[in-house]
């Protein structure tokens with residue numbers, strides 16, 4: 001799959017599988033931290049390479065980079081911020097994928113090359 005694409009274009013080359021549904025940029029933005037109805041970690045989403053991740057309370061509690069950076073990233077594209085994360089971090093993040101946002105993918109990956 002995706003063998004004709006450059007590595008940088010592939011949404012999640014290390015992902016075990018693409019899963020979830022297509023999510024719009026607007027819907028992603030609805031899940032930014034400040035309007036999460038139940039507080040931190042209940043329903044916050046972030047996008048990395050177009051994939052949309054739902055960040056659970058467990059991640060906010062245990063993230064080595066702290067909660068503030070995560071909070072600020074919710075509702076939008078964190079491709080660049082996540083870029084230098086380790087394979088361990090990628091495998092960890094992979095558990096939280098709930099869908100894919102083509103708009104963010106096009107902007108964060110394809111449009112850059």
Ligand code: HEM
Pocket residue numbers: 046053055059063064065066069070073078081082084085086087088089090092093
């Ligand atoms: C989405 C799931 C995420 C997971 C599972 C995750 C996991 C981790 C892990 C394991 C580390 C330790 C260093 C490493 O192994 O790479 C780390 C460090 C860090 N993360 Fe994340 N991270 C996530 C998202 C983010 C986001 C969205 C941001 C910023 C917007 C961020 C910012 C940072 C920072 C600033 C550090 C500290 C780097 C350092 O030690 O110099 N992370 N993260």
